[in-house]
Amino acid sequence: MINSLFLINPSGEIFLEKHWKSVVSRSVCDYFLEAKEKALEPEDVPPVIHTPHHYLISIYRDKLFFLSVIQTEVPPLFVIEFLHRVAEMIQDYFGECSETVVKDHMVMVYELLEEMLDNGFPLATESNVLKEMIRPPTILRSVVNTLTGTSNVGDTLLTGQLSTIPWRRAGVRYTNNEAYFDVVEEIDAILDQSGTTVFAEIQGVVEACVKLSGMPDLTLSFMNPRLLDDVSFHPCVRYKLWESERVLSFIPPDGNFTLMTYHVNAQNLVAIPVYVKQSISFFECGSDGRLDVTVGPKQTMGKTVEGVMVTVHLPKTILSINLTATQGSYTYDNGTKLLVWDIGKLNPQKLPNLRGSLSLQAGAPKPEENPSLNIDLKIQQLAISGLKVNRLDMFGEKYKPFKGVKYITKAGKFQVRT
C-alpha cells in the first residue's frame, strides 16, 4: 500500500513529507526530480516512475506535485485517485490548494493525512467524516480555541462512519430544509480548420447541495434519461433502481457532494454552441504573419453565450504581435507566447473579431506548427445535451423542503485546429 507522500513545489523543493510505514528517505524523490528536469512542461512528467526499490506515482495539480512512494504491487489508479482526494481535501478545508496554504496549516494537514490513511490503507476519505474528526479552521474557531483551550479534534466516535450509510451522519437538523442541484455540462470538442466537428462529447455532472434534516430518502427523475451513455454515481445512489427505472433514488450525504457524472458521446447529440472563423498565416518570405479570428454563436438554443475566451499558444519564433479586438481585450505574454482574448458576452448582431499582424524573429524560418485555439465559454440555464430534471420527491421525512435545479453549460477541452 501507500508508503509515503511528498509534496513538491514547481521548483523541486519538498515541503511536506508523510510516512505511513517505515520512513523512506526523501532522496527517493531525486528520481522524480530527474524526470521532471527532462520534461518540457510540469504536466509532462510521467505519472508512474520505476526506481530500483520503489515506485513513484505522482499527480500534478494546482501547480504542486503530489508524489507517493509505494513498494509493493498496488493498483496505480487507487494511488492516483487517493492523491487527488488529498488535493481535494486541502481545497475543501482551506479554500485553496497551494504551497502557502499547506505551510500555513502544516500540522492540520499532517493530522488529516494521518486520518486518511492507516498503514497505507484508506481510512476516512469522505469529507463529511473527516470534518467530524478534525474540524476545518475558521478564524473565529481558532480564536475561541486559543481562549478556551478546546481543540479542533473531535472526540466522539462518528455514528455515520460505520452505519449502513457511511456517507451520512445521524441527527442532522436544519431550520431551513433545502436541496439544490446543479447540472453542469462541459463540451469536449475538436473542430477542424473548416469548422467541421472532428470529435465531440459532453461530460456532465450533477452537483448537489442538500441540507435536509433527519434521514430523507430522495428520488430524482429526468425527462430524458436515455440520453446518457455512461453514468457514475455517488455510492448513495441505488444502482438497481437506475437500471430498472432510470431514476436516481438515494439517501443523500449532508452538504455538498457530486451525485453523478455522466457522459454523452453520440456525436449527433452534441450541439456546438459557437463557430470560430480563423486564419493564422505566415508569409513565405519576409518575417510577417497575420491573425484573424471571429467568433459567433451557432447552436445556442436561444440562450446567450457568455464568458467567451480564446487562448492561443503562438509559435516560439514570434517576436511581437500587433492586434486589434472589436470586443473585449487581449493579453499576450511574450515569455510563454500565450495569447488570451477575453471576449465576454457574444452579441449575435455584432460578431467579435481579433485581427492584426504577427512578426517573427529576424531570420527565423516560417513556423511549422499550426497553433490550436482553445475556447472557453459559458451558457447559463442550459444543459446542452438537453437533459432535464423532471421532479424530485422526498420520502421518509414530513417537512416540505425547498428544491431547485440550475443548469449550466461550459466549454471543457474545446479546441479549434488551424
Added chain:
Amino acid sequence: MEWANQLCENRQFGSKMTDSKYFTTTKKGEIFELKAELNSDKKEKKKEAVKKVIASMTVGKDVSALFPDVVNCMQTDNLELKKLVYLYLMNYAKSQPDMAIMAVNTFVKDCEDANPLIRALAVRTMGCIRVDKITEYLCEPLRKCLKDEDPYVRKTAAVCVAKLHDINAQLVEDQGFLDTLKDLISDSNPMVVANAVAALSEIAESHPNSNLLDLNPQSINKLLTALNECTEWGQIFILDCLANYTPRDDRESQSICERVTPRLSHANSAVVLSAVKVLMKFMEMLPKDLDYYSTLLKKLAPPLVTLLSAEPELQYVALRNINLIVQKRPEILKHEMKVFFVKYNDPIYVKLEKLDIMIRLASQANIAQVLAELKEYATEVDVDFVRKAVRAIGRCAIKVEQSAERCVSTLLDLIQTKVNYVVQEAIVVIKDIFRKYPNKYESVIATLCENLDSLDEPEARAAMIWIVGEYAERIDNADELLESFLEGFHDESTQVQLQLLTAIVKLFLKKPTETQELVQQVLSLATQDSDNPDLRDRGYIYWRLLSTDPVAAKEVVLAEKPLISEETDLIEPTLLEELICHIGTLASVYHKPPSAFVEGSRGVMHKRLPARTGSGESTESPDVGTAAGGSAPEAAPSIIPSQGDLLGDLLNLDMAPPTTSGPPPPTTGMQMGGMDLLGGGLDSLLGGDIGGSPAMGAGFGAAPAVMPASLNAPVGGGLGDLFDLGGVGMPMGAYIPPKIVWLPAMKAKGLEISGTFARRAGVIQMELILTNKAMSVMTDFAIQFNRNSFGLAPAGPLQVLTPLGPNQTIEVSLPLSTVGPVMKMDPLNNLQVAVKNNIDVFYFSCQYPISMLFVEDGKMERQVFLATWKDIPNDNESQFQIKDCHLNSDAASSKLQGSNIFTIAKRTVEGQDMLYMSIKLSNGIWVLAELRVQAGNSNYTISLKCRAPEVSQCVFQCYEAVLKN
C-alpha cells in the same frame, strides 16, 4: 475586549494565526526553547509546543532529541494532544527504542479505554511503532481489539495485523492472528470485511504459497455482499481479491459477473478498472453464444471511455490498460476510435498512448479518419509526438493494405515540409512500406533521394542506404549516392556501416561493371580498417562469396525477402493473458508480468485466464487445455527469425522490425547456383555451430523463409533432416508408475492406501488400493484434494459401494479433472489428499508423475516449434543427463509418444541423433525438448525449454521414468 482586538488583527494578518509561525525559528537555541515549552505547566503552551515539534518534523527537521519531553505529554485527556504525540512517536520510536518503552503503559491503558476512538487509535499507533519491545506488548491488546464489540475498532485492528506481519511475520503466525483475520471475512460489518481482505491480500503478497485467501463459493458470496456496502477503497480490495478466484463453471462465472457489473458505474476509477479486470477474466469462461456474453461486452465500452475524461494521470493508467484490452478483445472499443483523438494540450505521455491505441484500432472502416488525424499530429510542436505520428502513418500503411497508397502520399506531403526530423522518420517508415509492398511505390524514390543530405540520424541514413541498395538498378546515380556516404565511413554508426556494406555489394551485383572499385573500397574498409567484429566478419563473408562464386552471391544477397508482418508490437499471447489478469496493477502499466519487476514477490504464481468449462458435467475436461493454450499456436507463426539469424543477416534483414513473418516464398523461383559455395567455403564456418547449439539449429530451421529447404549440401542436410519426421514407431501405452504405499495402516487406524496415477484415453485416473487392516468394517469413504499446482480434483466421488470388511482389499479408480483450484506446491507435483471413512479423516501426500498431465494434442507444428524455441529466452532452458539408457532414438521416440511426448523432428549430426519434441500440459503450458542420443553412449542429454521453467525438473523426471521402464 482583548479577543475582539485579536479578531481584528487576525482579519488583517490572516496568516498570523497559522502554522507558518512555527517555522520562523531556525536558530540554534530552538531545541532548548521547545524543551522548556514542552515541560511547561500550561496545557495550552504544551500543545503549541508539540505542534511546533510536529511542524518541524513534517518538513524533515530532526527533532528526535525532544523524545522524552514529548512522550511526557502523552498522558492527557486532550485527544488532539494525544494524536499529536502519537504522530511524533510513530516517526521517532525507531531511533529511540529504549525511550519508546516509556510509552507502552499508556498504550496498553488506552486500548482499554471506554471510547472506541481511543482504543482504535492506540492499537493503530502501536502497530506503527516498529520496535520489537513494543510489538511484544501489542499482541494482547490486538487480540482483544480484533474481537472488539465496535466495528470501528475491529477494522482498525485488521489493518494492524498486516502492520505487525510486516514487522514480525513469525509472531503473527504463532499468535494465530491470521486465523482471526480470516474469520473477519465473515464479519457482519462490510467495512471490517473490506479491511480484512485488504490486510490478507497484503500479507499474501509476501507469502505467495500461503493459503490465506481461501476462496470458495461461500466466501465469494460474502465478499460479493460486502462489495455492495463497503467504501470505494474496500471495493477495490474486494474486487482484486475476487479476480483471483476461479469459478467452477460458467453459471457461477455469470452470476459473479452480474453482481460485479454495477461497479462499472462507480465514480472511483480504480473501482471501475478493478471491476473491468474481474469481468474480462470471468468472461473468458462464458460461452460466446450466450446473450449475456454480448450484453457484457457492450457494457464494458462506456466506462472505459469515461475513464478517458478523467485527470491525465488516471487517463494514462487507463490507456495502458485499454491497450491490453484492445489487443485481447478488439470488439469492445472498435467503434470508439474518436475518443482516442489527441488534444493538443494532453500531456505527452497521454498523447503517445492514445496514438498507439489508434493504430491498434485502425481498420479499413476508419482509416480515412485516422490518417487525417495523424497528418494533423505530424505538424504539432512536440518532436517526440510528431515522430511517433509519422511512424504511425507507416504502421497504418502496413496494417491496412487499402490505405497504403494514401499513407504513402501523406508521407510524401510530409517530406515536402522539409522539417528535418519529419523527413527522417518518414524515410524510415517508407522503407518498411517497401518491404511490405515490393515493387509498388518505387516511384517515390526520386523524392527520397533529394533529401539525402538532410539525414543525420543513423536509423534514417541506414534506411535510405537500404533503399538505394535495394533499388540500385532504378537509381541512375546510385553509385554516386553510396560513394558519398563512404567518405566518412568510420564516423558512421555500426548500423549504417553494415547497411552501406550490404548496399554496395548489392549495387555491385546489379551493376558489376561500373562499381568494382567501389566494392573493393568498401570491403577493404570493412575488413582491414575496422575493429568491429560484426562488420569485419560480414565483409569477409561477402568477399569470399564474391570471389568464389558471384552467381551464388547474387542468389544469396539478392534473394527475395520475407514480407514483414502486419502488427509489429503485439504482446505475445501468453503474456497478454497474464497481463489481462493483472489489469489495473503496475504490471499492466509496464506491460510486464509482476514477477519481472515487483520486489519481494518471489515465486509469484503466473496468473492465467480460466478456461471455459461446461456447467455440471466435467466431460469436457480433456479439452480444457486446448482452450487455454489454443491461442499460442495461432499467433506463434508471426514470430520468426530473430536478429541472430546468420542467413537472415547475410540478406541484411537486420534492419527489419524484430518480428517478421510471411509465407515462405515459392521455392521454384530460386535456383540455387551457389550450392558448392556454402558447402565448401563456408561449411567449416557454419558446421560447428549447427552441430553445437540447438538454438543455432533452430535458427537455421527458420531459414525456409529465406532459403529453400531442398539444399542438399551439409547445411541443407541438417535442415532437411530437421523437417523429416523420421520413422516414428507405433505409439505404445502411457507409462504408469508401479503402485506404492501412500498411507500406511499404522497411521490411519488400519486403513492402508496404495496407489498410482495413470492416463487412459485422455482421462487422468488415480488408481487406489484400499486395504482394511483393522478389526472393524469401514464404510462411507470419501476423498478430497487440497489445492495443487495443476488444479487436479476428483471428477466424481470415490466409488467404494460396499463396506470394506477386515482384511478385505478393494481396487478403485478415481477419474480426475484439472479444473480444480490452483495453488503452487513444492515440489510442483505434490498432491495433498484427505480420505475420510466412518472412523476418521486421514491425510497423506503423494507425488504424481507430471506425464499424467501431458495431453493428446501436444504435437506442435514444426514452424511453431522453431519459432517458439527461439522465442523462449535462454534463461528458461535447463539441461539434464539421463544415464544408462540403452534405447536407440527411434525406440525412445515411440516410447515417449506413448506418454504424449511427441517427436516433431529428428536430425542426425556426426552420429548424434537429435530429437525435437513437444509436450503440452493440461493447463496449456508447452514444454519443448531437445533429446540428444549418441550411438554407443548410454547417456542422453536433454534440454528443456518452457515459459514456466519450474516444470522442467518434473518433466525431466518423467523422461527418465518413461525411458527406463
